[in-house]
Amino acid sequence: MDRQSVEEKLKRQGGVIENFCPFTKLMLVVCTAVLSILFGSLIYIAIISAVYIILSLAAHVSRDFLKSYFRLFIFFGLMLILMNSFFQSNESEVLFSMGKVSIYEEGFYRGCRMSSIILSVAGGLLFFTETTPIQDLMVMLGNIGLSSDIVYVVVATFQSITELSGRMEQILDAQRSRGIETDGNLIVRAKAVLPMLITLLLSSMVSAEEKAIALEARCFNCQGTRTALRVYKTTAADIIAMIVLALITGGIVVAGFIL
Amino acid sequence: MEVIRMNNLSYRYPTTEEYCLKNVSFSIQEGELCAIAGSNGCGKTTIGNIIRGLIPSFHGGEIEGTLEIFGKSSKEISADEKAKRIGFVFQNPFTQNSGIKETVFEEIAFGLENIGVGREEIITRVMDIIEMLKIESFMYKHPLELSGGYRQRVALASIIVQNPEIMVIDEPTSQLDPKGTEEVFEIIKLLNRQKKTIVLVEHKMELVAEYADHIIYLNEGTVLLDGTAEDVLANEILYKKNLEMPQVARLGFQAREKGLMIEKVPITMDGAVKIFAKYGKCVKDGGGSHGES
Numbered sequence: 001m002d003r004q005s006v007e008e009k010l011k012r013q014g015g016v017i018e019n020f021c022p023f024t025k026l027m028l029v030v031c032t033a034v035l036s037i038l039f040g041s042l043i044y045i046a047i048i049s050a051v052y053i054i055l056s057l058a059a060h061v062s063r064d065f066l067k068s069y070f071r072l073f074i075f076f077g078l079m080l081i082l083m084n085s086f087f088q089s090n091e092s093e094v095l096f097s098m099g100k101v102s103i104y105e106e107g108f109y110r111g112c113r114m115s116s117i118i119l120s121v122a123g124g125l126l127f128f129t130e131t132t133p134i135q136d137l138m139v140m141l142g143n144i145g146l147s148s149d150i151v152y153v154v155v156a157t158f159q160s161i162t163e164l165s166g167r168m169e170q171i172l173d174a175q176r177s178r179g180i181e182t183d184g185n186l187i188v189r190a191k192a193v194l195p196m197l198i199t200l201l202l203s204s205m206v207s208a209e210e211k212a213i214a215l216e217a218r219c220f221n222c223q224g225t226r227t228a229l230r231v232y233k234t235t236a237a238d239i240i241a242m243i244v245l246a247l248i249t250g251g252i253v254v255a256g257f258i259l
Numbered sequence: 260m261e262v263i264r265m266n267n268l269s270y271r272y273p274t275t276e277e278y279c280l281k282n283v284s285f286s287i288q289e290g291e292l293c294a295i296a297g298s299n300g301c302g303k304t305t306i307g308n309i310i311r312g313l314i315p316s317f318h319g320g321e322i323e324g325t326l327e328i329f330g331k332s333s334k335e336i337s338a339d340e341k342a343k344r345i346g347f348v349f350q351n352p353f354t355q356n357s358g359i360k361e362t363v364f365e366e367i368a369f370g371l372e373n374i375g376v377g378r379e380e381i382i383t384r385v386m387d388i389i390e391m392l393k394i395e396s397f398m399y400k401h402p403l404e405l406s407g408g409y410r411q412r413v414a415l416a417s418i419i420v421q422n423p424e425i426m427v428i429d430e431p432t433s434q435l436d437p438k439g440t441e442e443v444f445e446i447i448k449l450l451n452r453q454k455k456t457i458v459l460v461e462h463k464m465e466l467v468a469e470y471a472d473h474i475i476y477l478n479e480g481t482v483l484l485d486g487t488a489e490d491v492l493a494n495e496i497l498y499k500k501n502l503e504m505p506q507v508a509r510l511g512f513q514a515r516e517k518g519l520m521i522e523k524v525p526i527t528m529d530g531a532v533k534i535f536a537k538y539g540k541c542v543k544d545g546g547g548s549h550g551e552s
């Protein structure tokens with residue numbers, strides 16, 4: 001154990017893309033949201049999906065990201081388009097019809113726009129959470145001047161969700177191995193999960209008091225300035241990425257209005 | 260030098276009628292490893308919580324008598340000062356972590372961040388503690404992925420790094436296996452050698468006998484015995500009243516009852532071996548105490 005290796009460990013691991021500071025990633029969400037509101041369409045959906053897939057591959061989070069993005073795509077993206085297309089009450093031009101079922105032009109375009117917005121924002125946030133360690137989030141929240149109590153609550157909530165879902169999986173496995181049905185329709189699942197959820201919540205309530213004492217012992221409630229072991233600075237890569245994002249977005253917006 | 264003095268202290272929890280501490284008085288010297296011993300429910304944890312300042316500020320209740328720490332009335336010491344100068348480690352290995360740090364190294368650093376220690380100094384201090392407690396092998400592991408024994412060592416490290424003058428440690432090993440227990444007590448021994456004042460709340464008499472310099476033995480909320488480990492644990496009162504004591508001490512008294520006039524009652528295994536070795540022949544011949552060992 002030498003100082004240099006410690007410093008190395010305290011630095012962010014991973015490549016350029018996942019190491020972008022949280023603000024850069026949030027800017028990506030904002031830019032895609034703006035573009036989707038202005039130019040949402042079938043082509044936009046294709047492009048934004050391609051962009052996210054490439055980003056997730058580059059950031060080495062493609063497995064988890066793609067799984068969630070695919071669900072998002074099917075359940076929200078596609079659904080929004082279909083629903084809007086079929087159930088368009090206004091008299092508008094029929095784009096395509098097959099027997100009694102017709103797809104209306106106005107509804108189809110509206111569906112595509114809504115779907116674009118959802119996929120952009122949700123996909124962006126998904127990318128954000130997949131690539132941002134809780135530590136980064138914490139430092140970021142602290143940097144924008146939130147009090148340490150609030151930062152703690154936010155971060156601890158994130159952590160405990162991960163911990164709880166881990167424990168939930170364990171319990172579900174245990175139940176399964178004892179022959180209790182845990183898969184199947186909603187009611188079957190609820191029956192399996194509900195008692196466990198109550199136990200989990202109760203146990204976490206009991207430990208809340210001890211947690212408070214533990215934090216007190218670590219001087220969490222002490223007055224005065226704090227320091228941080230991890231310091232994340234906005235790097236040159238972040239600045240370049242932000243400029244590029246701004247330019248692309250601005251360029252597309254301007255081009256869109258001129259053409 | 261005296262660091263802790265309790266005078267005629269009585270206390271009851273807000274939810275109970277009965278006082279769970281009655282007229283408790285004792286003093287603890289600097290650099291001492293003082294065990295608060297006694298059976299379940301006799302008020303050990305309550306005393307630890309009073310010294311740490313969690314009672315009455317956190318738990319409420321009614322308190323009479325006085326407590327002086329560092330020569331001042333405990334009431335005059337601010338919560339911040341208590342947090343910095345009186346460390347606290349308790350039983351549950353699973354709730355004693357910040358819950359927001361991703362490596363053991365950063366977990367240990369958390370307390371120092373909270374009191375605004377400079378980054379360079381934090382790294383130096385955390386590295387020193389990790390080396391001292393020999394926990395290098397899991398210093399970059401996630402704190403929430405560790406076993407109970409490892410977590411308890413991290414909990415100790417996290418407090419020790421804050422360099423408190425007094426450490427209150429409440430049954431740190433009650434949820435650990437023998438190996439985990441030994442490793443935790445190695446750390447406590449190390450602290451004792453470094454002349455840190457330690458208040459160890461513990462009901463396992465074997466541990467108390469082995470490690471404590473000074474024992475305050477409680478019974479039903481009052482101080483029954485107060486003195487060195489030998490004075491307290493080899494005291495006949497414990498045997499007569501059938502209170503908790505080390506197995507070997509009980510064996511010693513039983514041996515005496517059977518007529519084996521050992522010169523003193525042992526309190527540790529090593530002590531017992533030395534004392535009984537003198538009667539080696541007798542035991543080989545099938546002496547009275549053979550069945551008990």
Ligand SMILES: Nc1ncnc2c1ncn2[C@@H]1O[C@H](COP(=O)(O)OP(=O)(O)OP(=O)(O)O)[C@@H](O)[C@H]1O
Nearest residue numbers: 272274275279298299300301302303304305306462
């Ligand atoms: N929060 C509380 N509210 C009310 N009564 C309490 C509370 N905590 C402890 N007591 C009671 O106070 C008495 C002393 O409890 P304490 O926890 O100090 O005992 P202990 O010696 O630490 O026991 P153990 O060996 O079980 O840890 C017990 O009778 C207990 O029931």
Ligand SMILES: [Mg+2]
Nearest residue numbers: 303304305430
């Ligand atoms: Mg206790």
